[in-house]
Structure formats: structure tokens, C-alpha cells
Amino acid sequence: TEQLIANSIAVLNANWRDGFTVPSGQLYPFQWNWDSGFTSIGTCLFDLGRALLEMETLFTGQWDNGLVPHIIFHSEKETTYFPNFDFWETTVNAGAPQKPKTSGITQPAVHGFVLQHLLNRFPNEEKVKAWVQRLFPKVVAYHRFLYTYRDPHHEGLMFMFHPWESGRDNSPLWDESMDRIVIDKATLPAYTRRDTKIAAADERPTADQYDRYVYLLELGKKHQYDGPGIAEESPFLVQDTMMNAILIKSNASLIRIGEQFGFDVGELKEWQAQSIPAYQRKFWNEDLQTFTGYDLRGEKQIIGKEIGALVSLTAGIADEKQATALKTYLQQLHDRGFYLCPSFDVDSPRFDSKRYWRGPIWPHMNWLVHQGLQNYGFNDLADIVRADAIHLIREHGFYEYFESNKAQAASLTQGYGGDQFSWTSAVLLDFLD
Ligand code: DGY
Numbered sequence: 001t002e003q004l005i006a007n008s009i010a011v012l013n014a015n016w017r018d019g020f021t022v023p024s025g026q027l028y029p030f031q032w033n034w035d036s037g038f039t040s041i042g043t044c045l046f047d048l049g050r051a052l053l054e055m056e057t058l059f060t061g062q063w064d065n066g067l068v069p070h071i072i073f074h075s076e077k078e079t080t081y082f083p084n085f086d087f088w089e090t091t092v093n094a095g096a097p098q099k100p101k102t103s104g105i106t107q108p109a110v111h112g113f114v115l116q117h118l119l120n121r122f123p124n125e126e127k128v129k130a131w132v133q134r135l136f137p138k139v140v141a142y143h144r145f146l147y148t149y150r151d152p153h154h155e156g157l158m159f160m161f162h163p164w165e166s167g168r169d170n171s172p173l174w175d176e177s178m179d180r181i182v183i184d185k186a187t188l189p190a191y192t193r194r195d196t197k198i199a200a201a202d203e204r205p206t207a208d209q210y211d212r213y214v215y216l217l218e219l220g221k222k223h224q225y226d227g228p229g230i231a232e233e234s235p236f237l238v239q240d241t242m243m244n245a246i247l248i249k250s251n252a253s254l255i256r257i258g259e260q261f262g263f264d265v266g267e268l269k270e271w272q273a274q275s276i277p278a279y280q281r282k283f284w285n286e287d288l289q290t291f292t293g294y295d296l297r298g299e300k301q302i303i304g305k306e307i308g309a310l311v312s313l314t315a316g317i318a319d320e321k322q323a324t325a326l327k328t329y330l331q332q333l334h335d336r337g338f339y340l341c342p343s344f345d346v347d348s349p350r351f352d353s354k355r356y357w358r359g360p361i362w363p364h365m366n367w368l369v370h371q372g373l374q375n376y377g378f379n380d381l382a383d384i385v386r387a388d389a390i391h392l393i394r395e396h397g398f399y400e401y402f403e404s405n406k407a408q409a410a411s412l413t414q415g416y417g418g419d420q421f422s423w424t425s426a427v428l429l430d431f432l433d
Helices: 001-014 032-045 048-059 111-121 127-147 172-179 207-222 229-233 241-261 266-283 307-314 321-334 363-375 381-397 421-431
Strands: 071-073
Touching: 001 421, 032 048, 032 111, 032 363, 032 421, 048 127, 111 241, 127 241, 127 266, 127 363, 172 241, 172 266, 207 229, 241 266, 241 307, 241 381, 266 307, 307 321, 307 363, 321 363, 321 381, 363 381, 363 421, 381 421
Parallel strands: none
Antiparallel strands: none
16 A cells, blocks of 8 residues: 555656646646646645645636636647647637636536545645635636526526536537537548547547537637537537536535635525526436436437436435435446446446446546445445545556456456546545545
8 A cells, every 4th residue: 555655646746747737648748627626635645735736727727707727738839639729729718818828618617625625634724724715716706607608598507518528528428419410521620639649549539529529629619618609509518417516516615615714605505506406306317216417409318327427426416315326326336246436337338348438437436426425324335436446546557547347357457548647646545545
């Protein structure tokens, strides 16, 4: 265990740049939004100052309208990533910062609960309290952005218009929406992928999916990334289980923080009062016994058993009966010889145990689900979720994601995707603490 801890710290040290941590030196050479949140949770255990700086650096990329972009391109010289800052052309929006350059879409709203997590760990540290108070209004402004620009019907549920926003880029959940996009090669800008030069192509999204990612990026750009035209025009328009659960969890954290430090929390409470019942009403699927996201373009639930639903436990949204159903689902997967928690339904024909978000295990998801199971007192299963993540990292290395089928994993010596991965190392440190 001591060796594992030392190795985790070594990865995080190697990935540290000037004020932030890259997810993985080669594959993702800039600052990624939700990666940074999880990274801080690990870094604070050996270098608190760096953990605080990580989040402050992230917010230097915040737009005037409150958006916290999914990538902050602190370096304009790094050319090994696609789509780089020039492709995003965020100058179409007058409120985007000139420097640092950023992308024009967002990622799950982890920041509120990251503030709370560090405050819980260091309740008496003055510099943590000052940091929380500095960031609080920025995080609230970000939530206001989501409830303003991403909730046109004022339902209390945010939408995303690009799969990259969900963090679960190629989940089978998005297939139907993505199939709606008709690609015209003559109008799609020319581009060259970089990811498949660094990670194995069969562990990454497909070429057809990338064409659609670029299509949606162009659609965002056309509407200055926040125009009402996005909701009117985008073929991909989804209210996601995980993005909304994380937003709700962060709302709750901000309410607690606000009350502790004497900030106004009226607006946060209004959002929260609307969001939790809306999530319950719109997402629960009685037949599947899980929460399912909603396809706003197709006006229907997105049918599939997927990892995002489990984050409802982390946010305390599920009632006892729903929580028990989700727990039973995981318990059965464990009993059948899968590592927890596969990112997609192992019985679906669309399951692929090695391709990115179509089946593999993601350690930061285990971290979220572990906490969720503990919330409801399912401690034995929470222990398995934690132990599986530790085991996979110990046996297969500090990878981005891992094989979910135990029989198949037995013949492997490595994980999948990027190596020397920051959030893998960070959540491991927290698990081992
Ligand atoms: C990537 O490049 O694969 C990222 O997931 C997009 O943010």
C-alpha cells in the first residue's frame, strides 16, 4: 500500500504543470474541468496548496456568462490534441476570456461538492476557508448559467448538447441521438484525430462518432455556444442522469457552505426545490428499476441501464426503494463475476467491455458510487466498489479505465486508454487514506 501511495503521488507530480494538473500528459495535455475536481480530492492529501490552486486556475477560464468550460488551454503551443483552442474559436462569444483560451462546452458540475469535500477534510484551515469563500460566488454563477441557458422550459433539469459534456463521450445512451445527425462531408470542417495516435483505436470512440462530435461543436460555435438556437436546432439535446445528479449534489454543498459563511442561499434553495422532484418524476423508469436520462429532441426517456443513474445515490435523490433496486443491480453484477461498476449494461448487445464508456470500469465513478452506497448504509457493497478499484489499479496500473469482465481481465496486464492518469491516482489516494 505504501508503494501504491508513492506511485499515485509520483503520477500526480509528473502531471502537475504551472498551477494545474493535466489528466494524462500525452492524451489530454491541458486542464480538464471535472478531472481537476477529482484531482484536487487526491492532491489535498499530500499538497493542500496545490489542490486549492488547481480549482482557482480552473476558474480563470470561466466566461462572463458563468460557463466553466470543459477544457482550459493554458498553453497555446501544445499541438498534439484535437480539437485544440483554435478549432473552438470561442471568440464568437464576447464573454469568453482572451486568455486562457478555452473550449465552448462544459462538464459535470463537480466544483460545489469539491469545495465541501476539502472543507470537511480541513475544517480548521484558514486558507481552505478563505478559498471556499473566494470560489463560492463563482461556482454559484456557474450553476446560474446552467439553470439559465440549459433549462429553457424551467424544469430544474439542465440539458447538454454535446456528449463530451456528459464526460461519458461514447455511452450507448447517446447512440440514438447521435444517429439523428446526418453528416455531409462537404460541409464538415476537415480535421485530424490525435487521440488514436496515443491510445488504442479500439479503446476509443469510432470515426463516425468523431464526425458527430465535430458537427455538434460547429453547431455550438454557430450559436456562440450559449444561444437559444442550440435548444431549437441541436439533434443532440439530452437531460442526463449524472450531470443533473452532480449538479444537485453540488447545490446541496453550496447551500451548506453558504449557510456556514453567511452567503445568500435563496436562489440555490429554489433550484434545489425544483430539481430533485423533477429528477424523480422525469427520470425514474419502473420497468428498468433505474433512472434514465431524457432525450429532449425525441421527447422520450433514454432506455438503458447505465452508470450515470448510480450517481443519484451520491446525490441522495433516490428513495429507499429505488436505492435498494440500484444496489441489487450492482450486487448481481458482482455475483456474476464483473468488477464494479461497469459503465454500461453488460447484458446489452451494445455493451463493449473495452471501449471507453460502453462497458469499462472508471475509478472516479467508483469513488462517486462508493460514497452513494455509503449514504444509504449499503456498506458491504460500498467496500466491494472500493476494493475493485484498488485491485484494478494495483494489478493493471494507473490507467484511465479498466476491463469490467473478471475472466477477461485475468489475462491482461494493463488497463485501457491513457496511462499515468491523474484522477485514477487521485481517487486511489482518497480510497487508501
Ligand atoms: C476527449 O478528447 O476524448 C475528451 O473526452 C473530450 O473532452
